[in-house]
Amino acid sequence: MNENKEFKLEALVEPLCLWYEKEKRSMPWRDDATPYHVWLSEIMLQQTRIEAAKAYYDRFTKCLPDIPSLAAVSEEELLKLWEGLGYYNRARNLKKAASLLVERYDGRLPADYDLLLSLPGIGRYTAGAIASIAYGLAEPAVDGNVLRVTMRYLNCDEDIMKMSVRTKMEKQLRAIMPKDCPGEFNQALMELGEVICIPNGKPLCEKCPLSHLCLAHKEGREMELPKKAEKKKRRIEKKTVLVFRQGDRIGIVRRPNQGLLAGMWEFPSKEGHLTMQQVKEYLSETVSCEVTVKRLKSGKHIFSHVEWHMRGYEIILPEGKPQDVVHGLLFCDLSEVQEKYPIPVAFHIFLHQI
Incomplete structure (x- = not known):
């Protein structure tokens, strides 16, 4: 200048x-x-x-x-x-x-x-x-x-x-x-x-x-300006989101207090895109009851530095106490989750399919 x-x-x-x-x-x-x-x-x-x-x-x-x-x-x-x-x-x-x-x-x-x-x-x-x-x-x-x-x-x-x-x-x-x-x-x-x-x-x-x-x-240069260095490309992370549901109750888990979306609530997830068979095999090892698994519509969410490409599954639990068969999750009525617990927008596509 x-x-x-x-x-x-x-x-x-x-x-x-x-x-x-x-x-x-x-x-x-x-x-x-x-x-x-x-x-x-x-x-x-x-x-x-x-x-x-x-x-x-x-x-x-x-x-x-x-x-x-x-x-x-x-x-x-x-x-x-x-x-x-x-x-x-x-x-x-x-x-x-x-x-x-x-x-x-x-x-x-x-x-x-x-x-x-x-x-x-x-x-x-x-x-x-x-x-x-x-x-x-x-x-x-x-x-x-x-x-x-x-x-x-x-x-x-x-x-x-x-x-x-x-x-x-x-x-x-x-x-x-x-x-x-x-x-x-x-x-x-x-x-x-x-x-x-x-x-x-x-x-x-x-x-x-x-x-x-x-x-x-x-000088006819308005479309050329301002000049700025190119940003680094966002990395892509693939996730499989698991929505555990029993009647009107769904299971959520709190994210760590540090890092991306710290302290917010989400559906549990696994790294990578799991097939239906892989999800069923995972559930057979971690859930102590028979469940029904349904595929949900996939979602994508863009952060400033990373993209989440998410594949979703709904896991329908039988009657009973869900915390007895799925450990580490908080089960709440869907209305309570929507009113009380902060859920990142990234997971809203799955929340709206339940």
């Missing part, structure tokens, strides 16, 4: 803010932008589409309306509220941070960028968003949307996955952002990236308030 490009960045402020004033969308967290609401929404919106996050946000804030209630909630209830959003460490870090806020800051988020940055789960982007939107502090909030807009605007070929590029952009935006409305400015950049300067498909340059200034648009 040479000096000419850095200077040119300042020209976007006025047209961008005028556009946002007219076009900004109504959001529940914007309409009531308390520090808690801003924080919660920014955490939810990581890896989650806005429309999907809205319903979770409404439910979450009704159950946990403030930081003290978030600090006090049990982890199981918290994960149930978060069920379906994925990336469950986000929820755990919310609770950890809330507990620290109750302990150190009387249950309030501090109006200080560095103190915000010290809290679990809050990185530079989230700290900047809270500081600027909730407290009016002139701190940038640079996410993928902001980098896409600015890299196209400057016609810059630098790799946006490099932390040094993000750091330079934070410095440049901090220098030009309007001191009287930094939160609006940050949200305007994000909004432009979400609805106009989009990541997938052709950007809507004809609707963009910055198209007359955008260097990539002038």
